[in-house]
Amino acid sequence: MSTKNAKRQIKRTLKRTTLLQKLAYIVRPFVVYMLVKTVAMFFLAIAIPVLPITGITVWVERNALPLSAVVNSVASLVGVSFLLNDFLIEASTTGEVDIDRGILIQFFCFLRMDLFGKKTTRKKICLILCIFLGITASLALNIGIEQAAELFGSGKNAFGSERYEAVESIQYSVSMGLGIILYGIISPFVEEIVFRGVLYNRIRKFYSMKIAVVFSALLFGFFHANLPQFLYATAMGILMAICYAYIGCFAAPVLLHLSANLFIFLISGFTEWTAFLMTPVWGVIFTVISIGLLFLCTQASEQQ
Numbered sequence: 001m002s003t004k005n006a007k008r009q010i011k012r013t014l015k016r017t018t019l020l021q022k023l024a025y026i027v028r029p030f031v032v033y034m035l036v037k038t039v040a041m042f043f044l045a046i047a048i049p050v051l052p053i054t055g056i057t058v059w060v061e062r063n064a065l066p067l068s069a070v071v072n073s074v075a076s077l078v079g080v081s082f083l084l085n086d087f088l089i090e091a092s093t094t095g096e097v098d099i100d101r102g103i104l105i106q107f108f109c110f111l112r113m114d115l116f117g118k119k120t121t122r123k124k125i126c127l128i129l130c131i132f133l134g135i136t137a138s139l140a141l142n143i144g145i146e147q148a149a150e151l152f153g154s155g156k157n158a159f160g161s162e163r164y165e166a167v168e169s170i171q172y173s174v175s176m177g178l179g180i181i182l183y184g185i186i187s188p189f190v191e192e193i194v195f196r197g198v199l200y201n202r203i204r205k206f207y208s209m210k211i212a213v214v215f216s217a218l219l220f221g222f223f224h225a226n227l228p229q230f231l232y233a234t235a236m237g238i239l240m241a242i243c244y245a246y247i248g249c250f251a252a253p254v255l256l257h258l259s260a261n262l263f264i265f266l267i268s269g270f271t272e273w274t275a276f277l278m279t280p281v282w283g284v285i286f287t288v289i290s291i292g293l294l295f296l297c298t299q300a301s302e303q304q
Contacts, residue, residue, distance in 0.1 A: 026202045029083050030219060033194050037079030044071045065173035072170075073182045076190045087193050090201035091250055115251045126247045126297050127255055133293040134259030136286045137239055141232050142264065143283035149228070164226040172268060183265050188257035195220045195237065196244050196253045204245075213241040236260060239294065246301040 048067070049060045060067060084103045092110060119127070174182060195216055203212040217237030221230040240253035267273060276282075 022206050026199065026206075026215075027219075029086050029198045029202070030194065030223075032082055033079045034223075036082050037075045040075035040078040041071055044074060065170050066175075066178070068170050069174050069182055070178070073186045073190075077186065080190045080193050083194060083198055087197045091197040111250075114249060115254070119249070122300050123247065123249060126243075126300050127249070127251055129293050129297045129300070130243050130247070130252050130256040131259045133239065133243070133290060133297065134256040135263045136293060137236060137256075137290040138260035138264050139277060140283055140286035140290050141235050143278055143280070143286065145228055145231055146278050147280055147283060164228045167224075167226065167229065171265070176266070176269070179265050180262065184258055184262040188254055188261055191220070191223075192240070192250070192254045192257055195223070196241060197250060200241050200244065209245050213238055213245065216241050239290075242294065243297055246298045248301070252297075 048071075049057055084107050088103065088106055088110060171179075171183065199219060200212050200216040203215050207215070217234050217240075220237035221234030224230055224233045236257070240256050243252040243256055244250065267277075
């Protein structure tokens, strides 16, 4: 063996064997996303009011709530852009990233194939079921949280979550068209990339499907930072992760998330309907329907 070869150092990647190493590997993308998103929100909050536009300060004050919703969504897009490489590695069937092609091009190609590519009849049925599951589960959970809150006081504020009221005010301050874009398109895609596309797949490398489902859902719940939304998001996160695991298609949790967000946002404008549906009877009905739809999704899936 030559001296040159003897001195050559071989780069080795140590396996993640300790719990701390595994947790660091799993949680790192979430931390990166939150840090970048927070910095982007602060930057936009400072930069927008000082733009060289006549009357910008007054306009910002008058439109503070809808502007907060837009800033949050833009910051989310900035944050998730830092995870696209991880997403392509974790969610792609090849587990590789083409160094000769741009990340954005690969990302959109993946979405096009996953969402609109040819699928078997069984997979198409499962994706349709996911849409209806998003609607029924979101109704069941909202009714359940509403009824539980009434046991402790009046409304969801009975949980002591002033932050929830602030978030709700921001969400419903936007117009219908803008709300569809923010909550029906941007939010589902961004959050599914982070929590199912990256985090769930990373957890699954080390632990069972059950642990990956629950842990990723808990992180999704903590992300919303108030008790009512924590309960709702954790339960929905479990459903989305189960559908992703069984159907084996990223479109499954996206469609479930999208339909849930859109339906709740749109129906909120019809107070008579919401008052009619927010009863224990309807809560039981939608819960039973949701369980049935989830059972059909798992049984009809090809990932057995």
